[in-house]
Amino acid sequence: MDEYLLNILNQSNKVIDKLQMLSAFFDDDEVVYKIYLRTQVIHKLFENNVELDAGKLELFHLQYTTTVLDLLKRIKKNNETNVSLVYDEIQLNDDLIHKMNDGVYTEKNFNLDKQKQSLKINTSLRNLYQVLSTDSSDFPFAKNISSFSARYAKDYFYDIEPDKLNDLIGFEAQKVYINTYATIQKKLMGMLCKYDFKTEFFCGLNAGNLKVEIYKFLHTDKYFLFAPSRNLFLLCDLAKITEIDKENTLSRKAKIIQELQYKNDKLQSTVASLKTFIPLNIKQLIEQSYQKIADTNFLDNLSNADIEANVLKTMLNTNA
Numbered sequence: 001m002d003e004y005l006l007n008i009l010n011q012s013n014k015v016i017d018k019l020q021m022l023s024a025f026f027d028d029d030e031v032v033y034k035i036y037l038r039t040q041v042i043h044k045l046f047e048n049n050v051e052l053d054a055g056k057l058e059l060f061h062l063q064y065t066t067t068v069l070d071l072l073k074r075i076k077k078n079n080e081t082n083v084s085l086v087y088d089e090i091q092l093n094d095d096l097i098h099k100m101n102d103g104v105y106t107e108k109n110f111n112l113d114k115q116k117q118s119l120k121i122n123t124s125l126r127n128l129y130q131v132l133s134t135d136s137s138d139f140p141f142a143k144n145i146s147s148f149s150a151r152y153a154k155d156y157f158y159d160i161e162p163d164k165l166n167d168l169i170g171f172e173a174q175k176v177y178i179n180t181y182a183t184i185q186k187k188l189m190g191m192l193c194k195y196d197f198k199t200e201f202f203c204g205l206n207a208g209n210l211k212v213e214i215y216k217f218l219h220t221d222k223y224f225l226f227a228p229s230r231n232l233f234l235l236c237d238l239a240k241i242t243e244i245d246k247e248n249t250l251s252r253k254a255k256i257i258q259e260l261q262y263k264n265d266k267l268q269s270t271v272a273s274l275k276t277f278i279p280l281n282i283k284q285l286i287e288q289s290y291q292k293i294a295d296t297n298f299l300d301n302l303s304n305a306d307i308e309a310n311v312l313k314t315m316l317n318t319n320a
Helices: 003-025 030-048 054-101 107-134 147-156 162-168 186-194 252-275 280-293 307-315
Strands: 176-178 183-185 199-207 210-217 223-227 232-236
Touching: 003 030, 003 054, 030 054, 030 280, 054 252, 054 280, 107 147, 107 183, 107 186, 107 199, 107 210, 147 199, 147 210, 147 252, 162 199, 162 210, 176 186, 183 186, 186 232, 199 223
Parallel strands: 183 232
Antiparallel strands: 176 183, 199 210, 210 223, 223 232
């Protein structure tokens, strides 16, 4: 085998090795693998038939294989850049999830503190009943009774229109008990006595600086509200509050975390397909190239002007 042919075959083997790697990378694309296989067949033809014009093998690679290789490498690079951007977004979302999970007030904190708050409210209302009954000047409220809303309203309370909240806390003076420390609806006080001051925190409402806590009488569908900034207690018609989603118990923070996790799952599922994606127009051109080199008369016509090869070369000058 003369040195000229040996050199061409060596260069051809290098091209085939590159095609093999790219066919493995674009493993879901059949036409790339078929070009790789067909290129090996053409190479073997020249390797086993030294009397053939080796220049045609060199021309074949120049017109078709090298151009396809360059195009696939361009796509591979673009895809890897896009995948990198997806991974960057996933990492940013993970960092935010981690940061939010490390927040001071977690779901567990909230569930524990709302139980403590319910006990504070029940104790305070018992004390208020005694104060009102005896016309005492004692302070009825438990320590830090207003801190619960200040701590959790932003993340755990439902947002409500100020006008609607103002309507909820409106009352007629003749229907409430008022002393230095609190205002409580007379009918509500009667119900508290009836149910032995056994209530539990139900939800919170938030409208700007005004916050309201909603409590539920145990084993009933009766509710009342507590406005900490005014020490106001009134019966509450829950049907008026359409903002409450009883089916969704997640906090704002938990909802955001859930949405970010769902988004990351979707992004992660797109990585594999994004990595090996070949645009349809380019896939069609590569398919045309394969059809051309798969033709049994391909070598006879190789020296002729080749439109498909020129189109592929033009594609290399784009941002494919």
